[in-house]
Amino acid sequence: MAGRALIVAIAVAAFFIAPHALAEFHLFQICLVAGTALVVLGLIVVTGFAGQISLAQAAFVALGGYGSAILAARWGIPLWAGVPIVSIGAFVVGFVLGQMTLRVSGHYLALVTLAVTAIVQIALIYSDNVTGGAAGMPVPAFEIFGLTLSTGGQLYYVIVPATAMLFLAVHHLNHSHYGRALAAIRQSETAAELMGLNVLRYKAAAFGASGFLGAFGGGLLAPLSTYLDPAQFGITQSVYFLAVAVVGGMMSPLGALVGSIVFVLLPDFLQAFQTYLGLVFALLLLGFIVLRPEGLAGLRLPKGIVAALPRLGGERR
Amino acid sequence: MTERLLHVDSVTVRFGGLVALDNVSVDIARGTIHAVIGPNGAGKSTLLNVVTGLYRASEGDVTFEEESLSGRAPHLITRQGIARTFQNTELFGEMTALDNVVVALDSRYACNGISAALHDGRWRASEAEARGEARELLALVGLSEDQDSAAAALPFGKQRRLEIARALATQPKLLLLDEPAAGLRAAEIEALNRVLLDLRTNHGLTILVIDHVMALVMAISDRISVLNFGRKIAEGVPEEVRASPEVIEAYLGKKAAHAFSA
Structure with a gap:
């Protein structure tokens, strides 16, 4: 318990010191990591915990970004309220999509969710009077308590705490009956059903959670990038999120964070190879699938460090 | 009759x-x-x-x-x-023996999602209660010693009895x-x-x-x-x-x- 309090204290101190110690560009990158991690966390819930493959994550991110931007531009609903509202809407969309798992699984589920991403992207392009069509639309500024947050250094105070809180909530839910039920369903759907679990509802809820987290991440990333372009939300982007999850590790929330750090920071270290970045990511993905299917978060840390990190990795099952 | x-x-x-x-x-x-x-x-x-x-x-x-x-x-x-066990045992292999039983108790003990997300007092109480009952059920089939072993690691005879304990958890x-x-x-x-x-x-x-x-x-x-x-x-x-x-x-x-x- 004392160790845990110490970690929280260090994290809070680091959170307030970072803006003074780091350059604007690095704070922007921290925001980018946090937003991406939130999106990938949704994927980890549905694909890692519940075992249901999803390639719809880019669609949820688009829903969060466009949805909250349109609410702000058309109805004047500020982003701080719009992002949670749209995320709850995305939960409902995900829950409905999850009903599909009654009929399809495995490869077919991958195809269905892929189709959702394609449909959302096409819808964005062809609804030009609301979304700006193929040209895209600007994102209104993030305004809260009369302050206007536009740079990475300013949005940092919103994105990082929101991400931290949602990570904690997912960690807690994973260590409650929700996580147990998803683990049971993943290991034997028949047995889970015969233990009285409403399997379809749990799977649908996992899809709902992936929608919520994807949209929340998308809603936070939108003001950071200041402009939405439908080309950002295609099938490639869904595969990118899946790659981040695989490299980070599918079975723990930590995987979303680790994977996002790697995929956001790697391009800076590989500036000389900019042209071959796609190839680097592809090789990374392939390497992890073949050699380390449990991802970076599944790497064994030395015992001393593990003891000092109580309940952070959260690998109970 | x-x-x-x-x-x-x-x-x-x-x-x-x-x-x-x-x-x-x-x-x-x-x-x-x-x-x-x-x-x-x-x-x-x-x-x-x-x-x-x-x-x-x-x-x-x-x-x-x-x-x-x-x-x-x-x-x-x-x-x-109505509860059942399976011919070839269908346990949740990666989970501990105790968690296998707790899963089956969840539809009775589970608290709401907000309590679970916060791990608040109500969640802790329901979790402790479910674990307590799961331990009793494991004792009933003679598996008290094995509660923290992964189900897949148990010998076959014990897996069978664990399945019975899990089935009993659904009352x-x-x-x-x-x-x-x-x-x-x-x-x-x-x-x-x-x-x-x-x-x-x-x-x-x-x-x-x-x-x-x-x-x-x-x-x-x-x-x-x-x-x-x-x-x-x-x-x-x-x-x-x-x-x-x-x-x-x-x-x-x-x-x-x-x-x-x-």
Whole structure:
């Protein structure tokens, strides 16, 4: 318990010191990591915990970004309220999509969710009077308590705490009956059903959670990038999120964070190879699938460090 | 006449042209151990799958406490009070023995999502209560020592008993056991017999057991039904079934049946 309090204290101190110690560009990158991690966390819930493959994550991110931007531009609903509202809407969309798992699984589920991403992207392009069509639309500024947050250094105070809180909530839910039920369903759907679990509802809820987290991440990333372009939300982007999850590790929330750090920071270290970045990511993905299917978060840390990190990795099952 | 708990009413199950169950009727009386025996492929497991809702009967009906179960989803049938174990054990292998049982308790103890997301006091109380009951159930089947082992790491005999503990966690009135003695040693079968008799006598449970291990079936059953090629060919108390020429024929062949009757 004392160790845990110490970690929280260090994290809070680091959170307030970072803006003074780091350059604007690095704070922007921290925001980018946090937003991406939130999106990938949704994927980890549905694909890692519940075992249901999803390639719809880019669609949820688009829903969060466009949805909250349109609410702000058309109805004047500020982003701080719009992002949670749209995320709850995305939960409902995900829950409905999850009903599909009654009929399809495995490869077919991958195809269905892929189709959702394609449909959302096409819808964005062809609804030009609301979304700006193929040209895209600007994102209104993030305004809260009369302050206007536009740079990475300013949005940092919103994105990082929101991400931290949602990570904690997912960690807690994973260590409650929700996580147990998803683990049971993943290991034997028949047995889970015969233990009285409403399997379809749990799977649908996992899809709902992936929608919520994807949209929340998308809603936070939108003001950071200041402009939405439908080309950002295609099938490639869904595969990118899946790659981040695989490299980070599918079975723990930590995987979303680790994977996002790697995929956001790697391009800076590989500036000389900019042209071959796609190839680097592809090789990374392939390497992890073949050699380390449990991802970076599944790497064994030395015992001393593990003891000092109580309940952070959260690998109970 | 004791009250009947489960009533299988002229059930037929067809898979394409294959008839797995042919007009089978069985009544299970409350508070008894009822065995269904028969050679491989006789339709025993199909019968369990129909009762638990995994298969749908092509014809006929199953009623539980005089309520029809047909068309009901498996998890709802479980909540009605029917639990089962599996022939090849279907445990949640990566989870601990304790968590395997807690999963089955969750539909009773689980608190709301917000409490679970916050890990607040209410969540902690419900979690502690569920764990406490899970420990009691593990003790009942003699697995107290193994609560933190991964289910897949347990020896086969213990996996069987863990499945029974997990099934009991759903608070069943009727417990269905699919070949619980297959692959067990004689001593393990005796331990299992003791657990089953204890459940019937001291916990008022009704048990339907499917098996062909005679040491188990003959020792504990109050009543036995015999299936062969999807049909019920005999039913009665163990002595009657043992003496039935049809049963001997089904198990040992025609010649043996003649030899016995001669």
